[in-house]
Each structure stands twice: as C-alpha cells, then as structure tokens.
Amino acid sequence: MKKLNLRNLHRDFGYFYVGLIISFAFSGILMNHRNDWHPEKYTLETKEIQVALPDEKNFNDDYAQKITTELKITDKVKRHNIRKGTFKIQFENTEVEIDIETGKGEIISFIKTPIINQAMFLHKNTSNWWIYFSDIFGLSLIFIAISGAMMVKHGKHTFKRRGWKLALAGIVFPILFLILS
Structure with missing residues (x-):
C-alpha cells in the first residue's frame, strides 16, 4: 500500500x-x-405613479396591501417602511417608493441577474x-x-x-x- x-x-x-x-x-x-445596490437584480422597468395617501399613522400592512392591489402588483409584500420622507414597499421582484408629501412615486421592477443571482x-x-x-x-x-x-x-x-x-x-x-x- x-x-x-x-x-x-x-x-x-x-x-x-x-x-x-x-x-x-x-x-x-x-x-x-x-x-448598496441590487447585485442579484437589475432594473427592468421604472413607472411613474401618483397615489392618494392617508395620514402617516395609517401606513400599515392593510394600506400596503391596498396599494399593491391598486397598482396591480402581483408580488407578495415582503416589507414596508417610511424612511427619509418616502414610503417604501418591497416585494420579491418589485419596489414601490412614494413621497409621503406629494404622493408621487415610482414602481421599479427587477429581474434576476444571471450567474450573479445563482x-x-x-x-x-x-x-x-x-x-x-x-x-x-x-x-x-x-x-x-x-x-x-x-x-x-x-x-x-x-x-x-x-x-x-x-x-x-x-x-x-x-x-x-x-x-x-
């Protein structure tokens, strides 16, 4: 041996x-x-939106789900928060950012980046x-x-x-x- x-x-x-x-x-x-960036995702589409916003105290799960339905987003809501005057809703492949003063915002759709995602x-x-x-x-x-x-x-x-x-x-x-x- x-x-x-x-x-x-x-x-x-x-x-x-x-x-x-x-x-x-x-x-x-x-x-x-x-x-710092979305290394697994890249922007596929950005769409401007205008929504009517409730009082800041009503920014909750129900409101996030309501906005999701109104904007015809089929992803499940992962999280939402208010940061620096912006109401943000994050989904698996989409993000919604809305200025809480004006109601103006955007829907950002992502697709997975090949190789990096894997x-x-x-x-x-x-x-x-x-x-x-x-x-x-x-x-x-x-x-x-x-x-x-x-x-x-x-x-x-x-x-x-x-x-x-x-x-x-x-x-x-x-x-x-x-x-x-």
Whole structure:
C-alpha cells in the first residue's frame, strides 16, 4: 500500500474545491455590497405613479396591501417602511417608493441577474444537503490551510520560522475588526 502523501492530498483537495472557492469568494463580495445596490437584480422597468395617501399613522400592512392591489402588483409584500420622507414597499421582484408629501412615486421592477443571482444563492441557501456540503467544504478549507502550512519543511520560509506570524496576523485582523466595529 502506498504511503499517504500530504502534498498530493493537499493538491487534490485544492483542485477539487477551486471552483467552489471562487464561487464563494465572488458571491461573498457581492453579498458584502447588497445594501448598496441590487447585485442579484437589475432594473427592468421604472413607472411613474401618483397615489392618494392617508395620514402617516395609517401606513400599515392593510394600506400596503391596498396599494399593491391598486397598482396591480402581483408580488407578495415582503416589507414596508417610511424612511427619509418616502414610503417604501418591497416585494420579491418589485419596489414601490412614494413621497409621503406629494404622493408621487415610482414602481421599479427587477429581474434576476444571471450567474450573479445563482452565485449569491450559495450564501443564502439553507437546505440540509447544502448545509452539510458547506460544512464539509469548511472542514476541507481548514485541512488545506493546515496542510499547506506544514508543506514547507526547510529554509527561512517555514511555518515555524515565519508562517506563524502571518497566520497570527490573519487571525488578529478579523478579531480587531469585530472589536472595533
């Protein structure tokens, strides 16, 4: 029987997961900026509207549903709120924004952006099989990191001489970020 070669195992795990690593990194970058823009959606249509608004105290679920019916929007209401003088209703593929002073607003319709939408789904998927696969992936990344650190055995660039400092910095940086944010 052939002896288990750490270098070959590290290489093969790396090759196996390279596509997933790139996908997760790409979707993670997109997820970091999801509040700044709609990375999974792009605007298909914007339509100007004018509506009669009730008193601000009546901006509730019933009113959001009433506006939805009046504007002939078939999506289910996800959430609504008032922010900076604008009444916003969010749906799966549509947003409605109405100025609470004038009643003028717009309906913004979105469609899913190919590839980006599917990549971001990786980070949001909660099915059991994907969770187990992601756990295995996480453990494999730990293995890849540790086995990679152990591969260089001689010279001035070993983990023992130099690598541990960089690894420590890699651990300290996110901890500092969590403490300072």
